[in-house]
Amino acid sequence: MKKEYPNEPIEITDATFDEIVKKYLLIIIDCWAPWCMPCRMLGPVIDSLAKKYAGKIVFGKMNVDENQSIPQKYDVSSIPNMLIFKKGKMIDRIIGALPENAIESKIKQYL
Numbered sequence: 001m002k003k004e005y006p007n008e009p010i011e012i013t014d015a016t017f018d019e020i021v022k023k024y025l026l027i028i029i030d031c032w033a034p035w036c037m038p039c040r041m042l043g044p045v046i047d048s049l050a051k052k053y054a055g056k057i058v059f060g061k062m063n064v065d066e067n068q069s070i071p072q073k074y075d076v077s078s079i080p081n082m083l084i085f086k087k088g089k090m091i092d093r094i095i096g097a098l099p100e101n102a103i104e105s106k107i108k109q110y111l
Contacts, residue, residue: 007054009046014067022088024058026110031081033065038097039080045100049107056111086110 005024012020012029021027030046032039050059064071064079074083074090084092084107094106 005055005058006050008050009059009061012060012062012067012070014069017062017067017070020058020060021085025087026056027058027060027085028094028107029060029062029083029085031062031064031071031076031079031083033063033079035065036079042080042097045097045103048100049103052104053107057107084110 009030010020030042032042046059046061062070064076076083078095080097082094083090084094091110094103
């Protein structure tokens with residue numbers, strides 16, 4: 001895995017979760033599923049934010065159909081559900097397919 005902050009969302013699995021969350025100061029994990037239409041609508045927004053905040057915030061994507069233990073651990077009962085981690089600890093979440101400016105105003109407070 002690369003050391004620098006990626007400018008696109010990285011794939012996160014149950015197996016890689018702990019390592020990735022500890023590696024980056026601030027990471028937002030989009031818990032989603034391919035069949036979820038709001039999740040699919042949120043995809044381009046996450047891509048855009050990953051480019052805009054490259055070097056400051058890392059964005060990850062976790063498919064909840066393929067990875068169930070981490071979403072269960074963090075009480076992900078509806079998707080899309082973005083888990084916000086800072087210094088390895090979950091500090092907040094954003095639920096729903098919000099517009100980019102709404103997500104951006106929420107995440108700016110953690111920079």
